[in-house]
Amino acid sequence: MPSPKKTPFAPVRRRSMEEELYLQMREAILSGDIAGGERLVQEDIAGRFGTSRIPVRDALRRLEADGLVETDARGVYSVSRFGVEDLKETYSLRELLEGHVVAHACAQLSDQDLNELEQLQRDMDQAQQDGDAEAYVALNQRFHRALYDAANQPRAQKIIMSLWLGMPPLTPITIENRMAESSQEHWTILKALRAGDAEGAAHAMRAHIATAGRALLEHVGTGGVSLR
Amino acid sequence: MPSPKKTPFAPVRRRSMEEELYLQMREAILSGDIAGGERLVQEDIAGRFGTSRIPVRDALRRLEADGLVETDARGVYSVSRFGVEDLKETYSLRELLEGHVVAHACAQLSDQDLNELEQLQRDMDQAQQDGDAEAYVALNQRFHRALYDAANQPRAQKIIMSLWLGMPPLTPITIENRMAESSQEHWTILKALRAGDAEGAAHAMRAHIATAGRALLEHVGTGGVSLR
DNA sequence: GCATTGTATACTGTATACAGAAAATGACAC
DNA sequence: GTGTCATTTTCTGTATACAGTATACAATGC
Structure with missing residues (x-):
């Protein structure tokens, strides 16, 4: 009898655009590719990734919850500094x-x-x-x-x-x-x-x-x- | 000299629709008005508050980051249980x-x-x-x-x-x-x-x-x- | 009866479009 | 030069519309 523990195919969650952006931006921030303090404009990023602003916004908000990104009173996003x-x-x-x-x-x-x-x-x-x-x-x-x-x-x-x-x-x-x-x-x-x-x-x-x-x-x- | 630590007016951010929804839903969840396990459908909530789905979605995602709300593999939101x-x-x-x-x-x-x-x-x-x-x-x-x-x-x-x-x-x-x-x-x-x-x-x-x-x-x- | 397949429905994710507020710009008076 | 005011620009928040996928359920074949 084959091992009952492993199914031939693991269940997979569809990776949304937002998820993709989140991971890539996180990587870019953590690795230092984007410097601390740098501004993150939704439309720029959307253009760079070829998507609309919505998933970018979602990703930014998640990064904000993680503390990797901040927004000022006006709502403009920027990379948090880490000292x-x-x-x-x-x-x-x-x-x-x-x-x-x-x-x-x-x-x-x-x-x-x-x-x-x-x-x-x-x-x-x-x-x-x-x-x-x-x-x-x-x-x-x-x-x-x-x-x-x-x-x-x-x-x-x-x-x-x-x-x-x-x-x-x-x-x-x-x-x-x-x-x-x-x-x-x-x-x-x-x-x-x-x-x-x-x-x-x-x-x-x-x-x-x-x-x-x-x-x-x-x-x-x-x-x-x-x-x- | 007055204490220099406290500013007379705290900087205040414009309270967006999303913020409003976030606070109200959080209150409803914490107080038990919405039971654990209950489903939260974006459109229903939007209708109830007289807004579109977008700010509802934003609020739900923030509640999710807080651990008050979960989503299943399909993306459907529900209130987390607390035991x-x-x-x-x-x-x-x-x-x-x-x-x-x-x-x-x-x-x-x-x-x-x-x-x-x-x-x-x-x-x-x-x-x-x-x-x-x-x-x-x-x-x-x-x-x-x-x-x-x-x-x-x-x-x-x-x-x-x-x-x-x-x-x-x-x-x-x-x-x-x-x-x-x-x-x-x-x-x-x-x-x-x-x-x-x-x-x-x-x-x-x-x-x-x-x-x-x-x-x-x-x-x-x-x-x-x-x-x- | 049961299993399988098609179809409708119920959701969410994403794109596009518009509205509004703050910052930047520039013209003008002093 | 400096300050003030109007105007433009820049950026986000929100609304609406569409696309896609998982579930529920009925229809079909055996």
């Missing part, structure tokens, strides 16, 4: 929330889940040895996300995701120098989870994120990257 | 975040600010003695908000506000029996802030919210109110 203070706040909130969620995940994780997380981590160890930073970053995301998925705290997870998304993608810049350290921290978290030590896992996660944040700040401080 | 689990998660996040923000506020608060907060609290004490629950609730909101305003943590504050708004307005139901207790908790927080004890203030705030949450849960558990 060192924003970076600090984002990381301190991530520390708080991701620690909290991991503690909740602890009780929910099955042995099966833990095995999968450990496998992910072993793959990361491999990527680290290969010096494959790109693969490492991707796996790292999957690791964190899988962990939070298990916690069954939808609001917290949504907030965490929005914190991730609100920040320029700086992680790849510093992760290169931190792969070994990062992996060690992950193993500390996993060990606590395996032992059923929720508070220990939360503590390890907070430390993990704090360390990553400090590395980033230092990098930014020394002019390694510019924010928005 | 005991949601209540628990909301309160545990409030505990976490509001504690965090208070700790940050501690360093920022001027003597002037503290005086104002204490005055607010004295007004609440008065409302309590008068048995004026309505005034108490209003002052209580101002107290918390003023405190968080001082922290200068815009992201955290936004998240806290969205947690407040995502919940049916249950506070007034339980506050009546808790005014004295609540005031005492507030004074504990204020005392810690006055002493510059950030961690103590955070701890007191967490305890304050945890207590309020427990009271609510108990009330809900005994069938005192229905959620959505």
Whole structure:
């Protein structure tokens, strides 16, 4: 009998124009292709993408809810700036929330889940040895996300995701120098989870994120990257 | 010299149709006038308010971002349900975040600010003695908000506000029996802030919210109110 | 009876068109 | 040069109209 878990075709949501615009503009903002403070005129964008203003407006409003875009009193849209203070706040909130969620995940994780997380981590160890930073970053995301998925705290997870998304993608810049350290921290978290030590896992996660944040700040401080 | 912090007139944005609809629908959902699960058809609502579908759509999308409204795969909107689990998660996040923000506020608060907060609290004490629950609730909101305003943590504050708004307005139901207790908790927080004890203030705030949450849960558990 | 296919309906997404408000421009007086 | 006022431009918000897709239901074949 074939595995009942996987259907041959995954259900797919039609991707609307608005969705397409949202994703592309988000990417452009986060990557820095559009500079902070730059004005976003609906008609211009619509023309550039060959659509009408309506889906552009929808996308802009969603970006506004994400905090990536602002509007002035008149309603004119522009890209939000992101400075060192924003970076600090984002990381301190991530520390708080991701620690909290991991503690909740602890009780929910099955042995099966833990095995999968450990496998992910072993793959990361491999990527680290290969010096494959790109693969490492991707796996790292999957690791964190899988962990939070298990916690069954939808609001917290949504907030965490929005914190991730609100920040320029700086992680790849510093992760290169931190792969070994990062992996060690992950193993500390996993060990606590395996032992059923929720508070220990939360503590390890907070430390993990704090360390990553400090590395980033230092990098930014020394002019390694510019924010928005 | 008057306090330079407060401008005499707050900048005001023209209230668009969308804003109006957003506020009214939010109110209707939070108050329970529209039941959880109920379908929200754009054209119906537009007809009821005498507008076209566009501002209705805008308002629905914003409510969706707030988590008050959901859409299925087809795009049909309906009111999100809010159960005991949601209540628990909301309160545990409030505990976490509001504690965090208070700790940050501690360093920022001027003597002037503290005086104002204490005055607010004295007004609440008065409302309590008068048995004026309505005034108490209003002052209580101002107290918390003023405190968080001082922290200068815009992201955290936004998240806290969205947690407040995502919940049916249950506070007034339980506050009546808790005014004295609540005031005492507030004074504990204020005392810690006055002493510059950030961690103590955070701890007191967490305890304050945890207590309020427990009271609510108990009330809900005994069938005192229905959620959505 | 049941399964399958056609057809109407009920929604939303998007395009186009218009209205209105703020900002930019330019003419003019001093 | 500087300030004031009228005019144009620029930009968004909203209305209307159309297109497309998923559901419900009736019609058809077996």
